[in-house]
Amino acid sequence: MCSSPISYVIIMFFVCVLIISACASHKKAVYVFPEAMSKSTQEEYARLSEKGRVLYEMNCASCHTKKIKGKMIIPDFTQEEMGAYSIRIANEIHEDKVSETHVSAEELTLITYFFTFKKKNK
Numbered sequence: 586m587c588s589s590p591i592s593y594v595i596i597m598f599f600v601c602v603l604i605i606s607a608c609a610s611h612k613k614a615v616y617v618f619p620e621a622m623s624k625s626t627q628e629e630y631a632r633l634s635e636k637g638r639v640l641y642e643m644n645c646a647s648c649h650t651k652k653i654k655g656k657m658i659i660p661d662f663t664q665e666e667m668g669a670y671s672i673r674i675a676n677e678i679h680e681d682k683v684s685e686t687h688v689s690a691e692e693l694t695l696i697t698y699f700f701t702f703k704k705k706n707k
Contacts, residue, residue, distance in 0.1 A: 616634050616703060630698060633695055637695035641700075646659070659703065661700070664701075670683060671697065
C-alpha cells in the first residue's frame with residue numbers, strides 16, 4: 586500500500602506511461618475500398634471492419650495469425666473460405682469454436698468485413 590502521496594503519484598505516473606505506450610504501439614488496420622465507394626460509405630465500412638478486426642483478435646487470431654520473420658501476419662481469406670465459415674462447416678474444430686454460441690452471425694459478418702477490406706498481404 587502507498588504510504589505517501591508522492592508514492593501514489595509516482596505509481597500513477599508509471600501506470601499512465603504504460604497505458605500510453607500500449608496505445609501508441611497499437612497500429613490501426615489499413616482498409617482498401619473500391620474507388621467508386623463514397624467516402625461516407627468507406628468510413629462506415631472502416632468502422633464495421635475495425636469491429637471485425639477486434640472480434641478476429643478475440644476469437645480467431647490464436648489459430649490463424651502466424652509469426653513470419655518476426656512479423657505477425659493475418660491471413661488473406663478468399664470469399665469462398667469466408668463463405669465456409671458463414672455456414673459453419675469449414676471443419677470440425679470450426680464447427681465448435683465458430684459456433685453460434687461462441688461467435689454470433691452478426692459478429693461473423695463483422696469479421697468478414699474485416700477480411701474483405703483489410704489490406705492484403707504481399
